[in-house]
Structure formats: C-alpha cells, structure tokens
Amino acid sequence: MRKLKESVIEKGLQASALVTILVTVGIILVLSIEAINFFSEVPITEFLTDTQWTPLYSDKHFGILPLLSGTLLTSFIAILFAVPVGLSISIYISEYAPRSFRKTIKPLLELLAAVPTVVYGFFALTVVTPFLQTFIPSLSGFNSLSAGLVMGIMIIPFISSLSEDALHAVPNSLREAAYGMGSTKLQNSFRVLVPAASSGIVVSIILAISRAIGETMIVAIAAGQQPRLTFDPTVPVETITAYIVQVSLGDVQHGSLEYRTIFAAGITLFIFTFLLNTISYRIRKKFREKYE
Amino acid sequence: MNNIKKNRIFDQLFKFWGIACTFLGLVLLIIFIGSIFIDGIQRIDWDFITNLPSRKAERAGIYTALMGSVWILLLTTIIALPIGIAAAIYLEEYAKESKLASLLEVNISNLAGVPSIIYGLLGLEVFVRILQMGASVLAGSFTLALLILPIVIVSTREALKAVPKSIRDASFAMGASKWQTISKQLLPASFGGILTGIILALSRAVGETAPLIVIGALAYVPFAPASPMDEFSVLPIQIFNWISRPQHGFEVNAAAAIIILLLITFIMNSIAVYFRNRWQKRLK
DSSP states (O other): OHHHHHHHHHHHHHHHHHHHHHHHHHHHHHHHHHHHHHHSSHHHHHHHOSSSSTTTTTOOOSSHHHHHHHHHHHHHHHHHHHHHHHHHHIIIIIIIIIIIHHHHHHHHHHHHHHHHHHHHHHHHHIIIIIHHHHTOOOOOSSHHHHHHHHHHHHHHHHHHHHHHEEEHOOOOOHHHHHHHTTTHHIIIIIIIIIHHTTHHHHHHHHHHHHHHHHHHHHHHHHHOOOOOOOOOTTTOOOOOHHHHHHHSOOOOOOSSSSHHHHHHHHHHHHHHHHHHHHHHHHHHHHHHHHHH | HHHHHHHHHHHHHHHHHHOOOOHHHHHHHHHHHHHHHHHHHHGGGHHHHOOOSSTTTTTTOOOHHHHHHHHHHHHHHHHHHHHHHHHHIIIIIIISSSSHHHHHHHHHHHHHHHHHHHHHHHHHHIIIIIOOOOOBEEEEHHHHHHHHHHHHHHHHHHHHHHOOOOHHHHHTTOOOOHHHHHIIHHHHHHHHHHHHHHHHHHHHHHHHHHHHHTTTTOOOSOOOOOOOOOOOOOOOHHHHHHHSSSSSHHHHHHHHHHHHOOOHHHHHHHHHHHHHHHHHHOOO
C-alpha cells in the first residue's frame, strides 16, 4: 500500500515536471505552424531580403530587415552602455569594496531589474529623451538612443551580478600569487581575475544580450513604431517586439496574413534568443566542470 | 619607481570609477522615482483608486485595472504554484542524474530565457483560440503562470538544496518513506526559501505588460472582472495606455499609477528579502 502511494506520488511529480517540456513543444509548434502558413503566402526570400516592412499598409512589403535592424540597434546601444558599467561594478564589488558592502549593494542593484519595464519606458520617453535633446537638438521624440540607454540601465544587474559571482569564484591562490608578484588590484583584476572568470563573464553578457533583444515595453514606448532600415540612433525605429505589440493593440482578424506576421516576427525573435541561451548554457556547463 | 607610482594612481582612479558605476544606476533610479513622485503624487487620492476608467483624465481612476491585477495575481499563483513546486521536487529529489533530468534541466534553463512576448503568442494561440477562453482573466493567468514557472522551479530547487543532509538522513533512519521525508521534513525546512522565490516570481508577473497585450487584454474595461472568464485590464496596461495619449493630464495619471505599481513591486520584493533573511538565519 505504501509502495503504491509512493509511486503514484512520484508519477504525479514527474507529470508536473513534464509540463515544462510541453511548454517548449507548444511554443515551437505554435510559432512554426503560423509561420509556415505565413511563408506559404510570402516567399522566404522576400522576408529575408526586402528592405521594407509595411504589412499594415495597402502597399504591402514583408522584409524583416528593418525590424531586425531596429532590434539590433537598440540592443547594441544597451549593451555598449551596460557592459563597461556592469563589469566595473562587478570588479569593484568583488575586489575593492569591503565584504559587508557586497551584502547590502547586491540586492539594491537587483532592484533595478525588478522595476516593471513599462515604468522604464515612461522614464525613457518623459525624462531621458527630453534630457538628451538639450545636447542633441535633432533627436526625435521617439528614438533608439534613449530606449537603448534605459534598457542598458535595466540590464546592468544581469551583468554585474553574474560577473561578480564568477570573479568571486576564482580561487584565492590566483589572487595571492599575483599580489605576491607586486601587482596592484587593478592589474590583478584585469590580467588575472577577468581572464580566469572569462567564461562566467561571457555568459552574463550573452544573457544580457538575449534579454535586450526580447525586451518589449521600453522600445515599444520610447523607440517608436516606424520600421526603417537604419543605424541612426536619433530617429524613430521599430523592433520585432514593438511590432508584435502594435499589431496586438489593433483589431486584426484571426487567420489573416497580418495576424500571421506577428508569428513570423515571433519565430525570428525566438531563434535569436534560443541560440544565445543555448550558447550560454553550453559555456556554463563547461565552466562548472572546470572548477569542480 | 615611476612605473609603480603610475600603477598606484591608476589603481586609485579605477576604485573611484568603480564606486561611480556602482551608484550610477541607483542614482538614476532615485532621480527617476523622484521625478515621477513630483508628477504623480498630487493625483493620488481615494477617488483615483476607486474610480472607473474615463475619457476625461481628471475623472479616470485605476479601479478596474487594479482589480484585474489582483485577479491575475491570485489565479497565476493557484496555477503556477503546485506545478512549479512539484516539478522542482521531482527534479531535486527523484530524477537526479537521469537522462530525463538533464533534458528537463536544459529545457527549463531555456524557458527562463524565452522573451515574455513569446509566451504571449503561445497564450494567444493555445488558451485564447484553441481552448476558447477568449481574452479572459483565466487565459491571462495561464499565460503568466507558464511565464513564471521556470522561476518558481529554479528557486524551489535552490531552497530544497539548502536543507542540510542530516535532516534527510535522520528522517530516513527513523524509517520514513521518501515522500514522508519530503512532505514532513524537507518542505517545512525549505518553506522560507520557497516562499521568497514565489513572491519574487509574482512581483515579476504583476509588472508584465507585453504578453497580456498580445493575448488581447484591453486598455479600456468598463467594469472590474467578476469571474475568471471576464475580460480584464491590468495596471501596467493601463499605464501603457495613458502614456500613449497626447494630453498632459494622462501623463500625470500614468505617473500616479506608476507610483502605485512601484509600491506594490517594492513591497513584494521587501517581503521576499525579509523572508529570505529570516529563513537563512534559521537554517544555520
């Protein structure tokens, strides 16, 4: 009796765990089926090479490139801002700051990632853009520069926290050897510890990129809704995620070509983040084996 | 000698740079919250919280959106909690080292990195269309439950992992079965850690906007939802809607609603940190 009960419970727990597999299968199926429907009407070559994205206008073009450039541009600005700042924070906290400081500052920094992104969008639109316009008068009201910078603020804790963990995990013997050779903390950090913790740091940066690419509300609010193939950070652009929001807010018929565009855009986004997540997972696995 | 001096100066300079970077984000956050406070605080009164939405900025309130958020939060918890905790127990206590376990692990780590808007597309097709829930509170809760599932699983596993091995051994030595050990010893001992993870996951759910927009949650709902099948709005969508309007009055409303949303998020985070600290002390 007791054995039976135990095995029923185990099966129940296993079923719950298998739900997560179902979710992944569900995502892939939903995206692929609607995307296949989409590509039966729009040739994939047009999707990949056309330089215009105008599915909601009468003159329809279905080139993903403008949405992709918007996504990459905003993410690039965010990363360009967040990586040096986040990495400096992690080195400072791990090597310079007193131990007690680490305990207080880490939860505070993680608060930055807890703020809802719609709130960051409001910040970008009403505070950062007007502030930047005092330096760059030609900056348009919607632009990828302020959206990217604010996204950078949001992802700082992703980089600083994970990189700090990686630096913290470097064996003390390496530190002591470098100090024994007469190096300063700065030399020690950049010549010994950062290279030693490089896999963890790379993982943190990849995860941050993946997060930036998938971020929606900040770019939907502050970067605009005009798909254009440009790398000019001062003009309005549209990201893949912002396009999906734009269509969802409108009244699009289920089963129409417009409806399917959001799944075609979605699968593009999913492939990008999936690749980044898989790479980071592989590196993490290797890294764990190396130190244990 | 000259070189050593130079190195020391660089070392000091980097220290100050590090301090500056560390406080940059926090200072920006303070500036931001300050500016929103100045914009929005005078708009917050009892009427703002209890009024229904309106076309006139000065009469509009957040009642329906706030109630929508409460509904979503409750149903998401009911759906995600049992599945998440059960999955975590299975992975941590039963499936160790098996092929299935490593597949589940890669899978969960991947799900945690899927952008939230993709969960919206999944919810739109599966819950709204195929299961015919429509753009209801229930469809929204299922969507968000799937979104926070990886977070609940990962944090529950961490909490179970932190329980000392001696407790397990003692329980088995007394002749307890595996499930008795889990339900009578491990779950109570890891309760604080599990609770922390769940509150953090829910604070993420309460701020989510994009997936709910995708499944068709509305910005304008005349009444608060009365059942899980009703249409709904949530606080972040209400804020997004007010931000997109040109009139200044709505910008003030957005700032006021943001104060309420931030208050909810920060309170949830503080509760989580409080429980974590208390639990970690007890575990020692």
